[in-house]
Amino acid sequence: MIGFDYGTSNCAIGVMTDHQPQLLSLGDHGRYIPSTLYAPSRDIIVNWLFKQLSSPARDSFQQQRKLQLQKGRNSLRELTLDGYPTELSFGKAALNHYLQAPDEGYYIKSPKSFLGASGLMPQQIALFEDIVAAMMSHIKSLTEASLGRMVDETVIGRPINFQGLQGQKSNQQALAILSNAAKRVGFKAVEFQYEPVAAGFEYEASLRQEQKVLVVDIGGGTTDCSMLLMGPKQASSMDRAHDLLSHSGERVGGNDFDIALAIEAIMPSFGKNSLLKSGKPMPSNSFWQAMAINNIQLQSEFYSAENARFLQQLIRDAEQPELLTRLLSVQQQKLSYRVVNAAEQSKIALTEQASQHIDLTDIDEGLHINLDRSCFANACQRQLNAIASLMTEAIAQANTQPDVVFVTGGTAKSPVLQQFLQQQLPGCQIVVGDHFGSVTAGLTRWANKIYA
Template sequence: MYCAIDFGTSNSAIAIPAGGTMQLVELEAGHPTMPTAVFYYAEGPETNGPPRAFGRAALAAYVDGVDGRLMRSMKSILGSSLVDQTTDVGGGRGAKYLDIIGGYLLHLKTAAERQAGTRIEQVVMGRPVYFVDDEPERDAQAQASLESAARAVGFREVHFQYEPIAAAFDYERSTSREEIVLVADIGGGTSDFSLVRVGPERAAQLERKRDILANHGVHIAGTDFDRRIELASILGEFGYGALGPSVNGAPAREVPSGVYFDLATWHLINTVYNPARVAELRQMRSFYAEPKHHQRLMTVVTERLGHELASRAEAAKIAVADGGEVRIDLSHVEHKLASTLSEPQAVEAIEGDLARIVDAARVTVAQAGLQPSQVDALYFTGGSTGLRLLAQQIAAAFPQARAVRGDRFASVATGLALYAQRWFERAR
């Protein structure tokens, strides 16, 4: 028995063989995909590790204010120095970041084995074109770490496939002629592009190396948009970008910004809650000309509200994706506190990131020695392609290509499943 896993920054899925085809496992009631999230309870008995909840249950525990720690965007630590470090998960317990990833993979594997009725020891896993931009050694280390986590939970045979290429395999099922398709797989952590030659006659081939014309990507995507939007629309109410008092007539200086960047980065938020860091921030009261800014910041760090602020930034981004303006309620920090975000504000906050993503799409086609006019289709997948402006800007760079939208959350998983079926069935 084998499976295919799409381990995403924001959402994940797993597929297994069923009735001669591949089927996505229902990980939660009515859902074939699950948020890539783990919540560690501060209290409770240990069963194969600390007491945990996964996916939507993890997010619900956090929203309900249960004592514990929420982990999201775990994929982002692959290739970083954090991967082998131990972090506090509450209740006096600690866990290595790589073991946190392993625990999530084990949860996916267990759900698939329950549905399959047998052990699963072979897997095809998706991976971004680059875990780490422009650093091949760290990129290779990232894949090796993910493979290590997979083997640690019982997969004895592990293969990898690029996520955008998997999405191309999903697109290929719907085309009746040979085409050159540029896959834009833009999720929570990376924006990946692959230029692939597809067609009904090619679909049955196991070896597709010659059909992969180019791969390229940048480590910019949905979580980066969220960070910039939080900095632009929320954290100003907490002192980001504010000036301190003038001392002896000298020009006022901007308050230190490091804490705000950490608060806006999912996998760094918990570092702000370190007692030594909190004590340091408390001593910075004199750095602020506006006392309320410092007071609000201290409320966030002492009551551990950083993840909630990040979630509200993400929700605001989604709310203005199709235009309009949204009010961001911050009353959980201070009575009647709120800010607003409009689509023009969101665009201004992320326009630099959008430009780099569109440039990566152009570079992908240029690497293949082709002109934009030679691209037949654009295939959009990944949660962040729901951002209207992003899809429009990519499409504008390839005006003659037909734009096709796949399943934003399941196209990669479906394509990985098709590849896994071809790989393991042909090998027998």
């Protein structure tokens, strides 16, 4: 049995060792695998997955994906004839493949962000299910290699609400994709647990007396808040429904911080906030489309031929055409992920240092940008305010003030965020957990409890 944090930004696996959760080291990835996948062609993902499956899963999969498998075989033949590799890569290796040739192959980051999207066609849902299954298959194989045994029972983390506009319908769609993918790759028992609740379980293990704990879990795609009654007595219970005092959640997470930082701090060097020759402000829509890597529709619009013509016209009309030429390069060379990744790495660096230098000379010679923590705070004010609203909502629902705020998730490391949260609840203790590991550890504890 394992705890499986299939996260928006990173994936991790936990097992119980000597009554304590332990995060596994998974091959060359280490304990955390970035939630990214790269394929030389999108069409071959289904074929790669097919090879990983065992019978009878393989037989039923072949019937369900007959046309996709044939299309993939055609793509495999073309890749082989042209001398291209045909394997998938995951984590940092996937990002490296993308950065080497952004306009080639198929790269996806944070597929979890898309699972609750409204308006997905059946073939799109099938593609996302295959992407998730491929990533799960890779992680499951690494887990079994690390443990030296098979694993077939898991608890998977889930946000309170997935990213999507249709509420419960979006949640049902996302959970179905995750459940189908997990069972397809060999998990016989699959349960889900709310990520903020799981993070709370890990904090609870350290308590010696009862406390009201506001868990703030800032994931890659969502932020979830849960007010929980915690303590030694509660930890021994199998039914925690009465201990869960309130829930709140919104589609704002670490990825949104990255995108906001890219738009507000990097895109001005690509023409945002500049002027047209007429003196009118530069239209801003294209800059949002360029950086919205978690929005299928906006990215499709940005990379359309129609938008390429629009950007070329903007260059002709711009007071500073050299800036808009950089944006056209992003469009033509498919560099959206490259720019947002630069923002993400800057956000991470600003947790340890007050300023950060960004080198974008691969996009345009001489393009350098300097950022600092105040720049980060200003760029992400909307995201910070959204988290504050979620905290307020959870406290109001519970009709009680927390004794402590337990914060987890990658962005929880940021001094800017920690200072902001303290301002929201002055005098309340703020505890920052294991930034990535808290959820995984809590899922592992729950898996051990329900499957034991």
